[in-house]
Amino acid sequence: MQRIRTTQIGEHVGERVKLAGWVHQLRELGKINFLLVRDGYGVVQAMTQDADRLTALRDLQNETVVEIEGDVVAEPQAPGGLELHDIAVQVITPVTETVPVALNKPVVNVTLDTFLNHATVGLRHPRRRALFRISARVMAAFREFLTGEGFTEIQSPKLVASSTESGANVFNVNYFGREAFLAQSPQFYKQIMVGVFERVFEVGPVFRAEPHDTTRHVNEYVSLDAEFGFIENHFTVMALLNRLIRHIIARLEEQCAAELKLTDVHLPAIPETIPHIHFRDAQQLIFERHGEDCRGEPDLAPQHERWLGEWARETHGSDFLFVPGYPMVKRPFYTHPDPADPTYSNSFDLLFRGTELVTGGQRLHRYDDYLAALARAKLPAEPFEYYLEAMKYGMPPHGGFAVGLERFTMQLTGLSNVREATLFPRDTHRLTP
Amino acid sequence: MQRIRTTQIGEHVGERVKLAGWVHQLRELGKINFLLVRDGYGVVQAMTQDADRLTALRDLQNETVVEIEGDVVAEPQAPGGLELHDIAVQVITPVTETVPVALNKPVVNVTLDTFLNHATVGLRHPRRRALFRISARVMAAFREFLTGEGFTEIQSPKLVASSTESGANVFNVNYFGREAFLAQSPQFYKQIMVGVFERVFEVGPVFRAEPHDTTRHVNEYVSLDAEFGFIENHFTVMALLNRLIRHIIARLEEQCAAELKLTDVHLPAIPETIPHIHFRDAQQLIFERHGEDCRGEPDLAPQHERWLGEWARETHGSDFLFVPGYPMVKRPFYTHPDPADPTYSNSFDLLFRGTELVTGGQRLHRYDDYLAALARAKLPAEPFEYYLEAMKYGMPPHGGFAVGLERFTMQLTGLSNVREATLFPRDTHRLTP
Numbered sequence: 001m002q003r004i005r006t007t008q009i010g011e012h013v014g015e016r017v018k019l020a021g022w023v024h025q026l027r028e029l030g031k032i033n034f035l036l037v038r039d040g041y042g043v044v045q046a047m048t049q050d051a052d053r054l055t056a057l058r059d060l061q062n063e064t065v066v067e068i069e070g071d072v073v074a075e076p077q078a079p080g081g082l083e084l085h086d087i088a089v090q091v092i093t094p095v096t097e098t099v100p101v102a103l104n105k106p107v108v109n110v111t112l113d114t115f116l117n118h119a120t121v122g123l124r125h126p127r128r129r130a131l132f133r134i135s136a137r138v139m140a141a142f143r144e145f146l147t148g149e150g151f152t153e154i155q156s157p158k159l160v161a162s163s164t165e166s167g168a169n170v171f172n173v174n175y176f177g178r179e180a181f182l183a184q185s186p187q188f189y190k191q192i193m194v195g196v197f198e199r200v201f202e203v204g205p206v207f208r209a210e211p212h213d214t215t216r217h218v219n220e221y222v223s224l225d226a227e228f229g230f231i232e233n234h235f236t237v238m239a240l241l242n243r244l245i246r247h248i249i250a251r252l253e254e255q256c257a258a259e260l261k262l263t264d265v266h267l268p269a270i271p272e273t274i275p276h277i278h279f280r281d282a283q284q285l286i287f288e289r290h291g292e293d294c295r296g297e298p299d300l301a302p303q304h305e306r307w308l309g310e311w312a313r314e315t316h317g318s319d320f321l322f323v324p325g326y327p328m329v330k331r332p333f334y335t336h337p338d339p340a341d342p343t344y345s346n347s348f349d350l351l352f353r354g355t356e357l358v359t360g361g362q363r364l365h366r367y368d369d370y371l372a373a374l375a376r377a378k379l380p381a382e383p384f385e386y387y388l389e390a391m392k393y394g395m396p397p398h399g400g401f402a403v404g405l406e407r408f409t410m411q412l413t414g415l416s417n418v419r420e421a422t423l424f425p426r427d428t429h430r431l432t433p
Numbered sequence: 434m435q436r437i438r439t440t441q442i443g444e445h446v447g448e449r450v451k452l453a454g455w456v457h458q459l460r461e462l463g464k465i466n467f468l469l470v471r472d473g474y475g476v477v478q479a480m481t482q483d484a485d486r487l488t489a490l491r492d493l494q495n496e497t498v499v500e501i502e503g504d505v506v507a508e509p510q511a512p513g514g515l516e517l518h519d520i521a522v523q524v525i526t527p528v529t530e531t532v533p534v535a536l537n538k539p540v541v542n543v544t545l546d547t548f549l550n551h552a553t554v555g556l557r558h559p560r561r562r563a564l565f566r567i568s569a570r571v572m573a574a575f576r577e578f579l580t581g582e583g584f585t586e587i588q589s590p591k592l593v594a595s596s597t598e599s600g601a602n603v604f605n606v607n608y609f610g611r612e613a614f615l616a617q618s619p620q621f622y623k624q625i626m627v628g629v630f631e632r633v634f635e636v637g638p639v640f641r642a643e644p645h646d647t648t649r650h651v652n653e654y655v656s657l658d659a660e661f662g663f664i665e666n667h668f669t670v671m672a673l674l675n676r677l678i679r680h681i682i683a684r685l686e687e688q689c690a691a692e693l694k695l696t697d698v699h700l701p702a703i704p705e706t707i708p709h710i711h712f713r714d715a716q717q718l719i720f721e722r723h724g725e726d727c728r729g730e731p732d733l734a735p736q737h738e739r740w741l742g743e744w745a746r747e748t749h750g751s752d753f754l755f756v757p758g759y760p761m762v763k764r765p766f767y768t769h770p771d772p773a774d775p776t777y778s779n780s781f782d783l784l785f786r787g788t789e790l791v792t793g794g795q796r797l798h799r800y801d802d803y804l805a806a807l808a809r810a811k812l813p814a815e816p817f818e819y820y821l822e823a824m825k826y827g828m829p830p831h832g833g834f835a836v837g838l839e840r841f842t843m844q845l846t847g848l849s850n851v852r853e854a855t856l857f858p859r860d861t862h863r864l865t866p
Contacts, residue, residue, distance in 0.1 A: 003663065005583070020663050022628075022827050040631025040662070041583070063827035093798060095827045120625045120823040129629050136586040140576070150438070150474070153569040155655045155838070157857045158591070158638050159604075159615075161864040171592075173615065174605045176644065176861050182592075182606065182615075189857065192553045192866075195455075196562050198473025204637060205591050211609065222588045229473070230436065230453050365526060386866030390553040394455050394496035394528045405588070424590045424622065428609050431594040433625075433819030 001069070006042040009082050012072045017084075019044060020092065022124070023064045025104040026057060035089070036104065037068055042258075043126065046070055046084035056091050062104065063121070065093035101125065112417060119424055120433050130259035131421060134252065135409045139203055141251035142224050142403075145244050151199040151226065156189030158182055158205065162383035169209045182207035185402060190227035191334070191363060192390040194398045199228040203405075213427050215417040216355075218406065220426040227400030234336070234346040234362040237399040238322050241350065241358060242274050245320065252412075265413045268319035268353065275312055276322035279344065282308055298327045302355070309354020320357075324348035333377040334370070336362035336399070346399075352411050360401025367392040434502070439475040442515055445505045450517075452477060453525065455557070456497045458537040459490060468522070469537065470501055475691075476559065479503055479517035489524050495537065496554070498526035534558065545850060552857055553866050563692035564854060567685065568842045572636055574684035575657050575836075578677050584632040584659065589622030591615055591638065595816035602642045615640035618835060623660040624767070624796060625823040627831045632661040636838075646860050648850040649788075651839065653859040660833030667769070667779040667795045670832040671755050674783065674791060675707050678753065685845075698846045701752035701786065708745055709755035712777065715741055731760045735788070742787020757781035757794075766810040767803070769795035769832070779832075785844050793834025800825045 001018040009017060021039030033054060035046040046068060048054065057064065070084030101110050101122040108115055108125050115122045123129055143153065160183045163170040171182040186202050193200040206223045226244075231237060249267055252260065260267065277285065283295045286304055289311065294304060300323070312321035325344045328337055338344040347361025364370055370391050374381050381388060409421040419425040424433055434451040442450060454472030466487055468479040479501060481487065490497065503517030534543050534555040541548055541558050548555045556562055576586065593616045596603040604615040619635050626633040639656040659677075664670060682700055685693065693700065710718065716728045719737055722744065727737060733756070745754035758777045761770055771777040780794025797803055803824050807814050814821060842854040852858040857866055 020829065040585075040629070065827045065829045092829055093827050095825070097825060099826050100822075118822065120819050121628070121826045123626075123629045132587070132629075133585055139586055139588075140580065143573070143576075147573065152473075152566060153572055154565070154856060155572075155638065157653055157859055159640070159653050159859050159864065172607045175864060176642070178864070180864055193556075193856075195554070196473070196556045196565075205588065207592070209609070220590055220592050386553050389533075389551065389866070392528070392530060393532050393554045394498045394526050396453065396498045396525055423587060423626075426590055426592050431592065431608060431611065431613055433822070 006039045006044040009044060009072050013074060014072065016069060016071050018067065018069045020067045023057065023062050023066055037066060044084060045078045046087045048087050053087055054089060056089050061095045061098055063099050064091060064095040066091055112419060116419060116425065127262055130262045131409060131413055132423060133259045134256050135405060137252055137256050138248055138405060138408060141248040145247040146201045146226055151201045152197040154193050154200045154202050156186040156202060171207050171209045184208055185223060186225050188387045190225050190400060192387065194227050194229040195390050195395055201226040211428060218418055218422055218425045218427055222405040224403040224405055227398060229396035229398040231362065231397050231399050234324055234348055234399055237360050237401060238348055241360065241401055246270055263413050269317055270320055271316065271318050274320045274322055275316040275318055276324055279323055279325040282323050285311065298330045305351055305356060306354035309351050319353050321351045322348050323351060333373045333379060334363045336364050355411060357408060357411060358401050358403045362399035365395040365397050439472045439477040442477060442505050446507060449502060449504050451500065451502045453500045456490065456495050456499055470499060477517060478511045479520045481520050486520055487522060489522050494528045494531055496532050497524060497528040499524055545852060549852060560695055563695045564842060564846055565856060566692045567689050568838060570685055570689050571681055571838060571841060574681040578680040579634045579659055584634045585630040587626050587633050587635050589619040589635060604640050604642045617641055618656060619658050621820045623658050623833060625820065627660050627662040628823050628828055634659040644861060651851055651855055651858045651860055655838040657836040657838055660831060662829040662831040664795065664830050664832050667757055667781055667832055670793050670834060671781055674793065674834055679703055696846050702750055703753055704749065704751050707753045707755055708749040708751055709757055712756055712758040715756050718744065731763045738784055738789060739787035742784055752786050754784045755781050756784060766806045766812060767796045769797050788844060790841060790844060791834050791836045795832035798828040798830050
């Protein structure tokens with residue numbers, strides 16, 4: 001008999017089927033006994049009044065790997081309305097010790113630290129793994145949309161000779177006796193590749209040696225990067241990103257119904273056109289609505305972002321808000337200034353439920369502008385020589401953005417710590433599992 | 434007027450269109466002048482008998498970024514049978530220096546070293562960039578097939594506390610004052626995640642500190658990894674890989690016609706069932722056909738692989754050949770032995786045109802077998818504790834494989850050096866661009 005998945009039993013009501021998976025729970029109530037078996041896709045309930053049918057599991061623990069045969073029967077009391085009867089259970093891999101994290105409770109009932117210590121097993125919890133199925137769908141929808149828009153996927157090197165933006169917060173690698181660094185972002189490479197393909201994207205790890213532990217930072221994360229040429233300005237970038245986010249959310253709605261239900265997630269409200277408010281006007285708005293005068297400051301504080309998020313929700317019915325026009329002083333050297341007022345930039349943040357989700361913008365594209373910008377930032381040109389070469393030989397006006405995958409999952413699913421949205425997080429204290 | 438791509442002009446014959454791109458070539462022959470403009474997708478020819486139409490390009494070099502308007506006219510002499518007439522050219526970004534690598538010759542005419550030094554510009558060559566479009570399609574087809582087979586994408590950490598297989602050939606990272614390593618493969622994590630999702634894949638960078646420079650090795654490359662549970666043995670893995678490779682090749686045929694033509698690539702012959710020959714029988718065959726007695730040796734030499742490739746081609750009409758049953762002594766500790774003869778393994782290589790392309794196999798899945806295997810390999814259990822925890826709490830029989838993306842592109846397109854199939858290669862001498 002061919003094995004089927006737990007999610008396929010609805011197609012086999014009244015038939016005898018074979019399944020395989022992990023013992024999720026065993027409840028022996030004497031006259032009636034329930035066995036829950038979890039496979040990679042879901043959980044199925046088996047019921048027997050004959051305790052001998054479960055003899056193979058005697059003295060074994062949850063997570064024992066089993067094969068089970070049974071008749072699929074409609075049973076309104078059972079989860080999903082279906083149950084296996086007349087079962088035969090065979091052990092594939094026995095487990096003899098108690099699992100360190102209970103996997104069959106509705107929610108994980110250990111501290112985050114304990115969970116992360118045992119993530120290799122804890123991630124089997126249906127609610128936890130659902131987060132990472134959502135995460136996988138976000139990546140797939142990101143690629144799908146951009147490929148449809150004529151973007152080409154690239155894979156840029158992570159071992160680099162110079163840091164992307166400055167020397168700070170970068171990990172050092174011993175590279176055959178020389179010093180190398182781990183790339184903080186594929187920024188330079190994606191810009192260079194605009195000269196080749198016009199439109200490129202990359203999904204890959206980035207490394208930030210930030211020495212602070214916060215609930216929103218890890219030291220290695222997955223960055224969803226896009227960059228494209230022949231734009232008018234940063235509004236061209238925002239328009240594409242707008243359609244991309246809508247596409248991702250539409251795909252989650254179509255493809256992740258079970259995972260969204262399991263994690264109690266309500267997909268965000270996203271209008272066809274995400275509202276935008278210029279950085280300067282955002283500060284004025286905060287002053288008028290909340291009496292806090294942040295006008296003239298070079299950045300927004302988390303509380304400011306939350307207030308702006310509330311405003312977007314109330315006045316535009318949107319969980320998303322673009323804030324274009326951040327001051328140049330807070331942006332990296334390759335940022336394109338606002339031609340009308342060069343103290344502000346053609347860059348933006350996208351706030352999602354009052355927290356920064358995406359940073360993007362238009363970049364400089366003229367070689368001379370790069371030399372001037374590096375001089376202004378008091379950075380030497382030499383470490384950026386290869387990057388400047390691409391600029392010297394003809395780059396169109398271009399821009400792009402980067403989305404942190406884990407942060408997107410975190411905000412989408414309402415987690416309070418980005419580590420919960422990271423399979424095996426890396427922070428100043430944690431390098432395993 | 435909306436800009437169109439060079440590849441779209443066939444839909445606009447007889448119309449006036451706007452394009453944008455890079456000056457690929459300018460030939461001023463006095464009475465007749467040709468301008469080739471390349472965008473991210475292709476090249477279009479413009480013709481004018483009025484030299485004044487090209488005034489904007491005077492004193493500028495190839496790779497100047499331009500916008501061009503013109504009428505699309507059928508012209509049998511022109512590349513692609515279409516030409517732009519009555520043109521108007523506007524400079525977007527001027528280029529004033531001669532490009533370091535000629536981009537408009539049929540093939541790149543500089544040494545590999547010079548090319549790599551200037552790859553940020555050299556990759557714009559139509560033949561070079563075609564390789565990386567093919568590469569992008571390979572990744573997409575890999576993910577598409579496995580997603581369709583119920584696999585979930587994962588992103589595992591690249592910063593790790595212990596090396597994957599042994600302490601050799603691993604890069605060291607200064608991780609907040611502690612020692613960390615760059616992952617040589619996602620092997621442990623993909624196995625762990627079989628316990629969560631049953632079927633997983635990952636596309637990401639791996640790092641090998643191999644101190645030798647060869648034409649087949651770079652120190653950072655992209656690994657296409659898959660792993661899945663509830664297999665019978667390595668033949669289950671080979672069967673899935675067989676269908677995967679067929680899917681990738683079918684997709685390339687459908688989606689990469691232009692790139693395959695440009696790079697003179699003939700797609701390989703792949704029968705519905707790729708032939709296989711046991712390692713021991715392969716050595717016997719080599720002895721019988723070529724008189725070289727390698728029977729009893731623990732590995733195949735490159736010449737042996739080439740002979741086997743020829744044999745597969747001649748007798749099976751296949752460019753691919755599975756060699757299952759490699760001796761255990763040459764395989765990593767987590768390899769599952771052949772139950773019938775434990776000196777051989779349930780692992781395999783897939784040869785493509787006589788060179789190893791994929792390594793895979795069945796892994797151990799019982800906790801006690803891991804402890805015994807580590808002891809046999811004289812490896813301490815402690816650095817592998819997190820990995821062993823997953824094994825302790827129930828793992829099904831499982832296996833998988835890894836394909837090097839660059840090596841696949843290299844062998845598919847007949848390149849002689851894997852660096853040509855790597856966007857920005859890293860080797861013992863090269864850390865830029």
